[in-house]
Amino acid sequence: MILSVKNLSVGFDELNVLENVNFDVSPGDILAIIGPNGSGKTVLLRALLHTIPYRGQIKWEKGVRIGYVPQKLFIDWSLPLTLREFLNLKTKIIGAGAGELEDVLSLVKLPGSFLDRPLAKLSGGQFQRALIAFAMIGDPNVLLFDEPTASVDTPSSAQIYEDLHKLCDQRKMTLLIVSHDLSLIYSYANKVLCLNKQNLCFGHPAEVLTPERLHELYGTPVKFYVHEHRFVGEEHEEGHEHGHEHHHHDHD
Numbered sequence: 001m002i003l004s005v006k007n008l009s010v011g012f013d014e015l016n017v018l019e020n021v022n023f024d025v026s027p028g029d030i031l032a033i034i035g036p037n038g039s040g041k042t043v044l045l046r047a048l049l050h051t052i053p054y055r056g057q058i059k060w061e062k063g064v065r066i067g068y069v070p071q072k073l074f075i076d077w078s079l080p081l082t083l084r085e086f087l088n089l090k091t092k093i094i095g096a097g098a099g100e101l102e103d104v105l106s107l108v109k110l111p112g113s114f115l116d117r118p119l120a121k122l123s124g125g126q127f128q129r130a131l132i133a134f135a136m137i138g139d140p141n142v143l144l145f146d147e148p149t150a151s152v153d154t155p156s157s158a159q160i161y162e163d164l165h166k167l168c169d170q171r172k173m174t175l176l177i178v179s180h181d182l183s184l185i186y187s188y189a190n191k192v193l194c195l196n197k198q199n200l201c202f203g204h205p206a207e208v209l210t211p212e213r214l215h216e217l218y219g220t221p222v223k224f225y226v227h228e229h230r231f232v233g234e235e236h237e238e239g240h241e242h243g244h245e246h247h248h249h250d251h252d
Contacts, residue, residue, distance in 0.1 A: 008056035030175045032189035039196040041178045067140030071147040077120045084115040090137045104133040145177040
C-alpha cells in the first residue's frame with residue numbers, strides 16, 4: 001500500500017468534519033473522492049498533506065513524493081507574474097534545476113514559449129495545466145488533485161482527465177482526485193471513496209456507484225452518462241437521448 005488511512009477524524013471548534021474515515025490506496029491507483037458540498041473532501045486532502053490536525057492514522061509509504069493541485073489559488077491578478085516566475089517559486093524551494101521548467105510544461109502539453117506569458121493571460125484550461133506543471137516539479141509519485149475541472153469547460157475537462165490518466169500511466173504515479181464529474185470518474189478511476197463526513201462507500205466505481213448509494217450520498221436522484229452508453233441513477237425520461245453529468249462546485 002502506498003497509503004493507508006484508519007479511523008481518520010478531523011474537527012474544528014468542536015464540529016466534526018470527518019469521522020472515522022477508512023480507506024487504502026495501492027501504487028498506480030486512481031482514487032476518486034466524491035460527495036456533496038461540505039462533506040469534507042478538501043479537508044481530507046489537507047489532512048493527507050499533514051497541514052491540519054487530525055486524529056487517527058495516515059500512513060504513507062516511505063519515500064513517497066507528493067504533488068498537490070489545489071482547487072483555488074489566490075493570486076493578485078493585477079501583478080505581472082509570468083508563468084516562469086510562478087514555477088520558479090517551487091524550483092527555488094526544492095532546489096530543482098531551471099531546465100525542469102520546460103520538462104514539466106511538456107508533460108502538461110504547454111509550449112515553452114508560455115514561460116514568459118503573464119498568468120493573467122492564460123485561459124482557464126491553460127492555467128489548470130500550469131497548476132499541474134507546478135505540482136509535477138520534483139517528480140512526485142503521488143498527485144493530490146482538488147477539483148480539476150472547476151474552472152474549465154466540459155471539453156477541456158474531459159481532455160484534462162485523459163491527459164492525467166496518460167500522465168499517471170507514463171510516470172507510474174498514483175492519483176487521488178476530488179471530483180464531481182461522475183461520468184469521467186466512471187471512465188478513469190479504478191477506486192472511488194464516497195464521502196459525507198464518513199466514508200459511505202469505497203471500492204470500484206462500477207460496483208459501488210449504485211443508484212441507491214448515490215441517492216444516499218447526495219440526497220436527490222442523480223443520473224449520469226457512462227462510457228457504456230447506459231444510465232446510472234434515475235431512469236431517463238422518454239424523449240431524452242442523453243444523460244447529464246452531475247456537477248457541483250465544492251467549498252469544503
